Every structure is written in C-alpha cells, then in structure tokens.
Amino acid sequence: MPEGHTIHRLARDLHATFAGRVVEVSSPQGRFSSGAAVIDGTVLHTTDAHGKHLFLGFGAATERRWVHVHLGLYGKFRISPGPAEQPWGEVRMRLATATAYADLRGPTRCQLVDDTDKLAVHERLGPDPIRGDDPAHALRRISRSRTPIAVLLMDQKVMAGVGNAYRAEVLFRAGLDPATPGRDVDPVVLSGIWADLVQLMNHGVRTGRIDTVRPEHEPDAMGRPPRVDAHGGEVYVYRRTGLPCFLCGTEIRTREAAARNLFWCPNCQEPSRQQ
Template sequence: MPEGHTLHRLADELTATFGGRVVEASSPQGRFAGSAAQVDGQVLLGAEAWGKHLFVAFPGDRFVHVHLGLYGKFDVHADAPVVPEPVGQVRLRLVADSSYADLRGATACELLTLAERDAIVARSGPDPLRDDADPSVAWDRIRRSKAPIGGLLMDQSVLAGVGNVYRAEVLFRHRMDPYRPGNTLRVGQWRAMWDDLVVLMREGVRTGRIDTVRDEHTPEAMGRPPRRDDHGGEVYVYRRNGMPCHVCGRAVRTAELQGRNLFWCSHCQRRYRSRALQ
C-alpha cells in the first residue's frame, strides 16, 4: 500500500497538471459515472492529501475522495502527444487539453461534500507532511495506550500516512523496541521520532523513494552493493529479514504484528523491560 509521501506527490502532480483548469471527467469503467458527470466540465481547484487519503477539490465544496488501497494507481500524464483511448478498468479519467490522468484499482473513489471530507479528516491522526499537523494529538493517543508502538505508528487514527516502511525505519533509527507499549514512551522520544518522520517523508516527496540510512551507512560509505528491491531506496531493516544489520551485523528479524510484517534488529532495538519488572 502506498505510504503518505506517495499521496502528497500525487496531489502536487494533479494540482500542477490540472489546477485552475476546466477538466473533462468520465468513468470509462462505469462505476463512477454518475459522480463524474457532476464534476465534468468544472474547474479542478486543486488536490491535497491527508495521510493516505487524496481529495481533489471542485467548486461547490465537492471533493473526489480517493484511497488507493493495495492495488490502486492514479497515473498522471502532462502534455501528452495524444490522449489515448482508455485501457483496462479506468474508474476515473480526467482530461484537460493534452493532459490526462487515469485512476485504476482504487479501494475508494467517491464524490463527497465538505462535511463528509471533514469527517474523514477528523478520524485521521496528524500527518507529518502537513504544515497544520499537531504531533501532540498523536502523543495524547500514544501515551494512553498499552498497545505496542510498532502497531500504533501504523494506526491511521493515531498517525496518518505512515506505512510499513516508515514504521520499521523510524523505530530502528531511534533504537526503539517495536513491542514497547506506547504508554511507556517519554514525550521527548515521541517528538524525536515525529521530527525524524517529517524530514524523512518530505525527502520521500521530493525524490519519490524512501531512503532512511544515514550518510555513514550508504552503499558508497560502506562499500556494499546498493539495495535491489522493487520499493527502491536504501533502508536499515525493511524487507531485509535474515540479512546483516548495517550497524551491528546481527541478522534482521521479522514477525507478524497486527496482521503486517514487522522488521527489526534485536540487538540495536533491544527488548524494552519496565523498571517495575527489573
């Protein structure tokens, strides 16, 4: 499933390509035809992301809400030589002159009112990529929860936009046991992780890939081959199970946590033990 930086890049791309322009909206697949007709011929005001939710704004406080889910793709083509006929199951097509965008396979594609859009935002935690984000809102939920921090970081009602890659990597970078209960963290530990996510995810928006290793652990610095993975980017633990940790050499471990694969180094991220039990 795409992480938050992907949705913010997509929002920027849609705004740059169609913002302020009259668009033709259609649903070649047919499933979104009625709603597409309501915004067809309207000015696309802009697009924004909140976590893994994308909102494309039209006049009259109407928003096309998209959640890509596991398989969705929203391909934007600016200034194409020709706008081709739709291929495959295109849920939504936007066209303005020689530019077009096709949405396929999304979990959600629906036309919402402002109140409905705001309700989705209200159910979401703060997004590290938004300037209006308040990390104290997430902290208030974390400090009250006995759930493992590795699960809380993936809970979109706690923190919006963080997926499996950023979860694994920020925990490693802060030497945090992923099974440590949220209510045992100190606020300084949380703020350090939040600030790190802001920097890492903004870099992801800029480059389109997730790179989390520090300068001293890059392939060039360590004299190791670059990572070969369809997700791209240089990482410490994500999808590196059984491989040596870049820092200590211990084999990276994996396990399932709340239905998702977790990756961590048991040496660098030592098991948390409450002082009360010591």
C-alpha cells in the first residue's frame, strides 16, 4: 500500500498538471460514471492529501465537490502526456486535458463527496507528518496506551500516512523495540520519532523514494552495493529479512504486527539497550 509521501507527491503532481484547467472527467470502467458526470467539464481548483487519502477539488469554493481517492493495496494513479490514448484495463476514473491525462485504476475508494464529507475524513485521521500538523494529541494518545508502539504507528487514527516501511525504519533509527507499549516509550524518544517522520517523509515527497539510512551508512560510505528493490531507496531493516544489520551484523528478523510484516534488528532494538 502506498505510504503518505506517495499520496502527497501525487497531489502535488496532479495540481501541477491540471489545476486551473477545465478537465474532462470520465469513467471508462463505468463504476464512477455518475460522479464523473457531475464534474466533467469543470475546473480542477485544488488538490489535498491527508495520510493515505487524496482529494481533488472541482468547482467554485461555494459549491466545491471533491473526488475522494484511497488507493488501497492495488490502486494506481498514473499521469501521462496528452493526447489521451484509448483506455486499457479497468480505468475507474480518467482526467484529461489537451496536454495530459491521468488514469486511476484499482482504488479502494473513488467517490464524489462534499465539504462536510471531506471534513469527516480529516476528523477521523491522526496528524500527518507531511502536513505540518501538531502532533501533541497523537503523542499523548500513544503515551497512555498499552498497545505496542509498532501497532500504534500503523493506526491511521493515531498518525496518518505512516506505513510499514516508515514504521520499521523510524523504530530502528530510534533503537526502539517494536513491542514496547506506547506508554513505556520515553517522551523524548517519542517526540524524536515524530521529528524523524517529518524529515524522512518530506524527503520522500521530494524524491519519490523511501531513504532512511544516515550518510555514514550509505553504500559509498560503507563500500556496499546499493539496494536493488522495486520500492527503491536505502533502508536499514525494511524487507531485509535474514540479511545482516548494517550496524551490528545481526540477522534482520520479521514477524506480523498490525496485519503487516514487521522488520527489526533484535540486537540494535533489544529492550535492554533502551534508556
């Protein structure tokens, strides 16, 4: 599932390509036909992202309609130069101008909503590290919880946009055992995790990659080959099961947490090492 940086980057790119223009909106697949008919031929004024939720705002501010998109596990939203080609596959929604088009395939959600509906989505999500949100409420919630920190970080009601890769990586960078209950995490460490997410996820928006290794652990600095992975980016533990930790050489392990594979180093993130 795409993490928050991907959705924010997509919102930025869609805005740069279509904002301020009259957009043809269609649903070649047919499942969004009624929604597409309402906004077809109107101006895309703005885009917005919160966590893993994307919003495209059409029409005047007084009667704004939003397309709410959640890509889920299989969704893809691809922007291509125009003129638009004949649709192939199951295209839920197509945006098109004379110079560019974007096809949405396989999302969990593609729905036309109004301002009230959009606000309801924001209200059920936690603060987003990329939006510049105030993390105070999320940090208080974590500090009172018996739930493991690895589960809390994946709860979108606690923090929005954090996915499996960023979860694993910030816990490694903090030297924190993923099983630690939220209430047992030192407040300074918890604040540091938020600050780390802000830095790493904004870097992801700029580059389109998840890069989490510090300069001294990059391939050139360590004399190791760069990571080869469809997801790209240099990481410490994510999807490195059975490989040696860059810091201590211990094999990276994996187990399930919050219905996703959790990756960690049992030595660098050993409970006895935590202060």
